[in-house]
Amino acid sequence: AQSVTQLDSQVPVFEEAPVELRCNYSSSVSVYLFWYVQYPNQGLQLLLKYLSGSTLVESINGFEAEFNKSQTSFHLRKPSVHISDTAEYFCAVSEWYGGSQGNLIFGKGTKLSVKP
Amino acid sequence: SQTIHQWPATLVQPVGSPLSLECTVEGTSNPNLYWYRQAAGRGLQLLFYSVGIGQISSEVPQNLSASRPQDWQFILSSKKLLLSDSGFYLCAWSLGAGEQYFGPGTRLTVT
Numbered sequence: 001a002q003s004v005t006q007l008d009s010q011v012p013v014f015e016e017a018p019v020e021l022r023c024n025y026s027s028s029v030s031v032y033l034f035w036y037v038q039y040p041n042q043g044l045q046l047l048l049k050y051l052s053g054s055t056l057v058e059s060i061n062g063f064e065a066e067f068n069k070s071q072t073s074f075h076l077r078k079p080s081v082h083i084s085d086t087a088e089y090f091c092a093v094s095e096w097y098g099g100s101q102g103n104l105i106f107g108k109g110t111k112l113s114v115k116p
Numbered sequence: 117s118q119t120i121h122q123w124p125a126t127l128v129q130p131v132g133s134p135l136s137l138e139c140t141v142e143g144t145s146n147p148n149l150y151w152y153r154q155a156a157g158r159g160l161q162l163l164f165y166s167v168g169i170g171q172i173s174s175e176v177p178q179n180l181s182a183s184r185p186q187d188w189q190f191i192l193s194s195k196k197l198l199l200s201d202s203g204f205y206l207c208a209w210s211l212g213a214g215e216q217y218f219g220p221g222t223r224l225t226v227t
Contacts, residue, residue, distance in 0.1 A: 043122075046215055049215055090160065
């Protein structure tokens with residue numbers, strides 16, 4: 001991928017409200033897509049991934065993301081957020097070219113702040 | 117199951133001093149290993165990656181270096197730290213170039 005753009009650096013939202021974190025990438029080849037979550041002073045944790053098949057992927061804690069090839073997007077959504085979802089979220093893309101997979105390219109992150 | 121360790125967890129070092137950060141991975145063989153740095157407001161910056169013992173690729177020219185003396189060990193070093201080296205350093209592993217799994221990180225403050 002030439003680049004990964006996370007359009008919002010910060011997203012404040014009230015508890016139990018829906019949220020969408022946007023991710024767009026630029027690439028002319030096949031891609032794998034990932035969302036990672038980082039809690040303060042911790043490493044990144046894989047939240048969900050799209051490799052192939054259904055374009056809608058889900059995580060175990062209620063997040064989902066949809067791969068839209070025509071719009072080169074992989075937005076992350078949750079219908080009702082909790083205080084514990086407060087964290088920074090990173091979108092990442094890995095390209096397939098020449099029969100091999102490239103390293104992950106990360107967006108700059110979106111800080112989700114859930115308020116009571 | 118696989119586990120990744122990093123130490124130390126936090127480090128405060130004066131400018132001009134040397135640096136050694138260590139990362140180890142257990143429970144897997146021949147992983148790809150990565151060093152990233154997070155600086156405030158700059159996202160994740162890939163510094164080095166390694167596909168095997170002694171094989172290091174550098175992504176960003178700087179005063180840091182990396183070594184992989186064992187299949188399960190990845191070390192980040194510097195001979196003389198700069199103020200700009202401050203940040204949160206993350207090690208990660210993967211099998212092939214797929215999803216990566218991150219360690220807990222090292223917070224480095226250069227004073």
